[in-house]
Amino acid sequence: MRGGTVAVVGGSIAGCALASAAARAGADEVVVLERTHGRLADRGLGLCIHDGRAAELAATGALPAGIAAHRLTRRRWVVRDDTAGGPAGRVFWEQPFPFHSYHWGLLWRGLREATPASVVYRQGAAVTGVAGDGERAEVRLAQGTAEAFDLVVGADGYRSVVREAVCPESRxxxxxxxCWRGNFDARRLEALGDGGWPAESVTTVCFGGGSCVIYRIPGPDGPRVNWVLYAMPPQTGRRLPFDDPTSFPPGRVTEELAAHLGALLDREFPPYWARVLGLTEPADTFVQPIYDLETARTTAGRLLLAGDAATVVRPHNTSGAAKALQDATAFEDAWRRAGTWGELLHAYQAARGAAGREMVALARRLGRGQVEQTPAWAAMNHREAESWWQGQLGGAADIGGQAMTP
Incomplete structure (x- = not known):
């Protein structure tokens, strides 16, 4: 199938990937509608992509060559042990970790630069609603205008406007x-003078009621250290505003949350790793309430969902970016095989619907095992840790997302 007009709502990683896929597949017109005016490349989060998924995505063109990435090979699980562990704690398990880490902004920039020149990327275009039950889909914009397209793709994340039309019951x-998140210039590690770890290693610090993953990522000005700490929020007797995934963005973490993090580090972390996290500037630290979501369908009428608009997966699975790029790959493949819009939408739903729900289920198991119902980490040996991990996987081959069906 060739021709037609496509609007992609949302211009981040999923949006750029889906827009490129539509253009490569033969759309006459592709328009990306991104609500923000600012520089998305400024977002400094770290993320990882499994080596197997990266190879698949590179082969399809969904993951462009030349984007900065940092190779990771091993994951060490450590606990505080004041008698035998030393300042960096005691390693109770080590496993292979075949991933490369990325800087969100650099990954987005690479995807944006690889977007075909025919794609129109409009910033400051806030979409307030969509409709797609007929032969065309309509996008309603904040300034009061409406535009019609043959297909509207929702790549607009957690609070997707397009999802409201496809699956209004799913929130x-x-x-x-x-999770507390942060990152800092890796050169700051030199000030600690002890306990360093290999550059290709990921460390997971384990404690009762939570865990923290620490690893290096590339940055615009050199390597950075990225960390994600999962735990229950402080129980203060009053409800903190955890009703939005961006409740506490960088630089706006409350004194209460900062104090809770400091106390947790003092109480639970090996001293070296507490000092590592302490190198993070307040402006580079934020708190993200953990959400998830699964949808019964990813298409309806002339509407299609991709990335976090289709499924919100807890970060434990390390699959968010790979999943968005896989959605783009499946979309392009469905387009090339289809003779009609209906065939395209049916094929995409068949390829991505169940896959998204399975990733949500896996991440929920990982969340229970690493935060909600943590084991007695310090009592585990290597064999017991391996058995515990396989129980969390529940038959999945690994974290990082599933291999795509050829």
Missing amino acids: PAYAGYV
């Missing part, structure tokens, strides 16, 4: 815990 649900 992100708060998991009951949060």
Whole structure:
């Protein structure tokens, strides 16, 4: 199938990937509608993509060559042990970790630069609603205008406007815990003078009621250290505003949350790793309530969902970016095989619907095992840790997302 007009709502990683896929597949017109005016490349989050998924995505063109990435090979699980562990704690398990880490902004920039020149990327275009039950789909914009397209793709994340039209009954649900996130220039590690770890290694610090993942990522000005700490929020007797995934963006973490993090580091972390996290500037630290969501369908009429608009997966699975790029790959493949819009939408739903729900289920198991119902980490040996991990996987081959069906 060739021709037609496509609007992609949302211009981040999923949006750029879906727009490129539509253009490559033969759309006459592709328009990206991104609500923000600012520089998305400024977002400094770290993320990882499984080596197997990266190879598949590179082969399809969904993951462009030349984007900065940092190779990771091993994951070490450590606990505080004041008698035998030393300042960096005691390693109770080590496993292979075949991933590369990325800087969100650099990954987005690479995807944006690889978007075909025919794609129109409009910033400051806030979409307030969509409709797609007929032979065309309509996008309603904040300034009061409406535009019609043959297909509208929702790549607009957690609070997707397009999802409201496709699956109005599906809304992100708060998991009951949060993550503190931060990153800093890796050169700051030199000030610690002890306890360093290999550059290709990921460290997971484990404690009762939570865990923290620490690893290096590339940055615009050199390597950075990225960390994600999962735990329950402080129980203060009053409700903190965890009703939005961006409740506490960088630089706006409350004194209460900062104090809670400091106390947790003092109480639970090996001293070296507490000092590592302490190198993070307040402006580079934020708190993200953990949400998830699964949808019964990813298409309806002339509407299609991709990325976090289709499924919100807890970060434990390390699959968000890969999933968005896989959605783009499946979309392009469905387009090339289809003779009609209906065939395209049916094929995409068949390829991505169940896959998204399975990733949500896996991430929920990982959340229970690493935050909500943590084991007695310090009592585990290597064999017991391996058995515990396989129980969390529940038959999945690994974290990082599933291999795509050829």
